[in-house]
Each structure stands twice: as structure tokens, then as C-alpha cells.
Amino acid sequence: MKSYKVVIWKLSINRSAKKPTYLVRWSVGGEPFHESHKTQALADRFRAKLLRAADKGEPFDTITGLPDSLRSGKTALSFLDLAVKYVDARWADASAKQRDSVTDALATVVPALVKPGRGRPAPEVLRRALRSYVLPIPRRERERPEEIAAAVRWIEKASLPVGELQEIARAHELIEALSRRLDGKPAATQTYRRRRAVVFNVLEYAVELDHLPSNPLSRVRRKRGKRPLQEVDRRVVVNPRQARELLTALTYVGGYDRAGGRRLRAFFACLYYAAMRPGEALGLRRSDCTLPATGWGRIELAETRPTAGKAWTDSGEAHDRRGLKQRAEGEVRIVPIPPPLVRLLRDHVKEFGTADDGRLFFSERGNVIAASSYARAWKQARELALVPDQVSSVLAFRPYDLRHAGVSQWLNSGVPAPEVAARAGHSVDVLLKIYAKCIDGQEAAMNDRIMRGLGEEGEAPA
Known part of the structure; x- marks a missing residue:
């Protein structure tokens, strides 16, 4: 059952343990809830997420006490988890080129939607880990070199919860990642459009699974580059x-x-x-x-x-x-x-x-x-x-x-x-x-028709 009656209190400190912990306390529909964090920064961050969800009018679950965007608590679905779920759902029916395109787009945006922290692997290592080991179903059981294994452990911990994409700033970060190559230079317009289409479908899938109330990319307006020339030269x-x-x-x-x-x-x-x-x-x-x-x-x-x-x-x-x-x-x-x-x-x-x-x-x-x-x-x-x-x-x-x-x-x-x-x-x-x-070869015939219409020597007919 869901409720919009939510009260969120200030942080409190639990001093009964050997090391003090910080409590976030709130109530949903009159039922009290709390969550303990080791540091004040972590507690502040979690409380801020609750406040944002309440300000946006999200319903809170009366059993878990959490809004839809955080309803799994500490194990809330990460964007990496969502990417893997999407690949699992689409792999069997996708062509080989579609699989290539989907993993390319996801390997571009997953590293961009992460929590701040140290030890971030090099961009090319993260991309190789995602494209060659994590996302393609047939390659997930391959033995991973230590460099790849470390990159996978890092991204699993750092990947943001899907619910955070409701923040417009996060959606803009996603768009920025889509519009850049690995070296930071602007991606081709056609590449951007192809990748954006993939990520849009991934977020639609998240909406379908009730991990997001709406697709955040629908709210982002970006000046589009010139459409790639389609006519044959x-x-x-x-x-x-x-x-x-x-x-x-x-x-x-x-x-x-x-x-x-x-x-x-x-x-x-x-x-x-x-x-x-x-x-x-x-x-x-x-x-x-x-x-x-x-x-x-x-x-x-x-x-x-x-x-x-x-x-x-x-x-x-x-x-x-x-x-x-x-x-x-x-x-x-x-x-x-x-x-x-x-x-x-x-x-x-x-x-x-x-x-x-x-x-x-x-x-x-x-x-x-x-x-x-x-x-x-x-x-x-x-x-x-x-x-x-x-x-x-x-x-x-x-x-x-x-x-x-x-x-x-x-x-x-x-x-x-x-x-x-x-x-x-x-x-x-x-x-x-x-x-x-x-379509060539028509110009001379068209010119002759025009001249006949103009009359002899280009003069208008009587």
C-alpha cells in the first residue's frame, strides 16, 4: 500500500554503540521508520533523497517506508543492474548488429552515472570490462584479468541507483556522456542519435518495471545537430x-x-x-x-x-x-x-x-x-x-x-x-x-520542354 502522508525528521545520533551512528527517521501514513548510517555524510545523503522524493510527490510504501525510487533501500536497482537486465530481456530477439549497438551505448553511459569516489579505472578499461565481459550474455563467464575484475568490482559499487535519474541534473549528465567519444571529443551526430535511442528504450524499460515513474530523457531538450546527410553522393x-x-x-x-x-x-x-x-x-x-x-x-x-x-x-x-x-x-x-x-x-x-x-x-x-x-x-x-x-x-x-x-x-x-x-x-x-x-539524364529533356513553351528563340508563344 502507498501513502503520500510523509514526515521526515532531523538526523539523530545513536550513542549506545561503541561508535556513534547517525539515524534517519521518518514516518509514512503514521508508521515510523528509521535507517542507520556510519557517517553523518551518508545519513545526510539518504535523508536528502527522501526529501526530494517527498517534494516530487512520489508515493511512499507503507511496508518498507520508501518511495518508488528507493524502494529497495540499500540494494536499490543500480543503473548497471538495469543495463544488464535490459540486455537479458532483449538479447534473444535482437540481431547481432543490434546487440553490438546496445552494448556500445550502455558501455558509454554506465561509467558516467556513478557515485563520486577514488580508484576510478581508466575509461578504456571500464569500457572493455562492460563491452567484453559484463554486458554480452555469452561472455559473462569468461575468466577476467585482474585489471578487468577490479574495474567490474568498482563499477558495481559505484553505479548510481536508477531512481536518481529523476533528478534533471543526472539526466543532463547522461546526455553529455552520449554526446562524447571516449577521448572527450564530440561524437558524430548519427552516433549520438543511435546511442540516445538505445538509452531511451532502456529507461522506458525501467518505467515498465516500476523503477522510474517516467522517462527522464523525455524532459531533456538538447539542441540537435544537423541530421546526417542521407542522400547518395x-x-x-x-x-x-x-x-x-x-x-x-x-x-x-x-x-x-x-x-x-x-x-x-x-x-x-x-x-x-x-x-x-x-x-x-x-x-x-x-x-x-x-x-x-x-x-x-x-x-x-x-x-x-x-x-x-x-x-x-x-x-x-x-x-x-x-x-x-x-x-x-x-x-x-x-x-x-x-x-x-x-x-x-x-x-x-x-x-x-x-x-x-x-x-x-x-x-x-x-x-x-x-x-x-x-x-x-x-x-x-x-x-x-x-x-x-x-x-x-x-x-x-x-x-x-x-x-x-x-x-x-x-x-x-x-x-x-x-x-x-x-x-x-x-x-x-x-x-x-x-x-x-x-537521377540524371532528365535535364536536357526538361530544357527542351521549357524552350518549346517559351516559343521559338525564347519568345513567349502568341
Whole structure:
């Protein structure tokens, strides 16, 4: 039962023990309560928390005598405990990249919400302790080096009770932590927004569990930085001739394995001709492909293998195994593929076969190809296919830029936006927003229309 009838008295000293202790005394609904502290400072701090809770109008429990924010007394849920609880609740249903993002955000803010005290470990040690030992479920049982173990003991003692986040000053401290990198420099706007979204959800979870009456971040107003540019920079988009030259250059690239860049040529071709994401191409199986001897073929995409890191996947592999991005589980995306890609895929299967599970693109040992491996091959292909000025530019700088080039080529060829969106796996709104600056070839036609409207030699029609 809860009551708002609260009386809090001044501190008193208990001199009956060998060493005097300080008593905080209060009553809830007429029932008396007290708590003993070894020092006056600790007693003052606890009494101040009771006063703040009463001033904010929090209900007090008539059994424990405590407000909601302190209802577990000395064992009140700490922010570290809340972070661990949240990870436990979300881990099973989260993708590997989401797990990475959540632990990154929490490892940023947990060290910021601590009690003052000595012996604070170095920031990089605290972050490693949280990211590699405390938060990820599969890594909690790992043997901890003494430096890490000491950092964990410190943060467990120092982490603030969740209830203290009701103080607006604490909420501002949290925001400040989110907006800074480990070295103290401002974090990128996109990084701040991603981390803030995670922490906001964590605090919503605390509200759901009745550890907070409301989300403190809802009361904080921070001047937002400029939203990160989402449109594709048209300077990264290669034309069809350049794309073909880059794909040819891969056959001269070595160093990836004994087959050199030939093993990756069809992989990069999928990014261009089918506008596939790299993770989608890595998950492509022979059974997903219809590859006729002549004419157009078809790919039915059902799985993606994004790079995530061994710490975050259930399998312990570097690549996660998920359904398509922003699609319901089991949903398939059908992409018609032009004859050049059909030929490249047929040649690839003829030369390299498939992995044991049917995947088209795999290392010599049958593993998923690492992002570092195909990025290295792409860098070498650019140096062979492009002139020096282009090599030093942003033109096709990343393998992902081939997907941008493929989508742009479809749009510039006059394919309706809804069809392009369906093939690329976008909504129409997102497609037009991202690729607005890459729709080319329309200017001359529009100019001609304007001139016809103005009449001969630019004069207005009669």
C-alpha cells in the first residue's frame, strides 16, 4: 500500500554503540521508520533523497517506508543492474548488429552515472570490462584479468541507483556522456542519435518495471545537430562502362586466395547488376538463382549474412544470419537479373562450385568471405581500372557504392520508382529521398520542354 502522508525528521545520533551512528527517521501514513548510517555524510545523503522524493510527490510504501525510487533501500536497482537486465530481456530477439549497438551505448553511459569516489579505472578499461565481459550474455563467464575484475568490482559499487535519474541534473549528465567519444571529443551526430535511442528504450524499460515513474530523457531538450546527410553522393556513382571495367579488373587482382579476384567478380557483379547489399550477396545460394542459358534470369533473396562480430552472434561466427532487412521473417525479394549477371554467375558456379550449404560466395575453406578480404580486393581493382584522379576521389570508393550505381542506373533508364524500390528492397519514399540527386539524364529533356513553351528563340508563344 502507498501513502503520500510523509514526515521526515532531523538526523539523530545513536550513542549506545561503541561508535556513534547517525539515524534517519521518518514516518509514512503514521508508521515510523528509521535507517542507520556510519557517517553523518551518508545519513545526510539518504535523508536528502527522501526529501526530494517527498517534494516530487512520489508515493511512499507503507511496508518498507520508501518511495518508488528507493524502494529497495540499500540494494536499490543500480543503473548497471538495469543495463544488464535490459540486455537479458532483449538479447534473444535482437540481431547481432543490434546487440553490438546496445552494448556500445550502455558501455558509454554506465561509467558516467556513478557515485563520486577514488580508484576510478581508466575509461578504456571500464569500457572493455562492460563491452567484453559484463554486458554480452555469452561472455559473462569468461575468466577476467585482474585489471578487468577490479574495474567490474568498482563499477558495481559505484553505479548510481536508477531512481536518481529523476533528478534533471543526472539526466543532463547522461546526455553529455552520449554526446562524447571516449577521448572527450564530440561524437558524430548519427552516433549520438543511435546511442540516445538505445538509452531511451532502456529507461522506458525501467518505467515498465516500476523503477522510474517516467522517462527522464523525455524532459531533456538538447539542441540537435544537423541530421546526417542521407542522400547518395552522385560522385560515388560509376557509369555502366566504369562498372564493367572494374569487374574486369578484378580478374587481374591477386592476394585474396589462389584464384585471386576471379572468386569475387560475380560477388561484386551482384552488387551492381542486382543492387544487392553485400550481406545479401554473401548469403546467396545456388537454389536462389534461376540462370537460363540465354536471356534474363532471376534471384529470390531470402537471407542476409551481415558482418557483425563474433561477440554478438549466436553462432560465434563473424557474420550474422538473418532474414532480409526491414522484411518479415521468411519474406522473399524477387530481383530479375540481366544477361551479363546471369553469365557471370553461371561461369562462377562452373569454376568454383558452391559451399557445402549451397552458398555461391565462400573462401577456399568454405567460410563466409570476410569484409576485409573483399574490401582489399576492391581497392586493388580500383587502382587498376580507374585513372589516378579517380582513384584518389570518392568514385566507387566502397563496394557498397556499386549498389548505389545499380539503383541509379535503373532510375535513369526510366524504370518506375515503385518497381525499382521493390527490386532494391526500399520503400518508394526512402528510395526517392536517398537517390534524388542520382537521377540524371532528365535535364536536357526538361530544357527542351521549357524552350518549346517559351516559343521559338525564347519568345513567349502568341
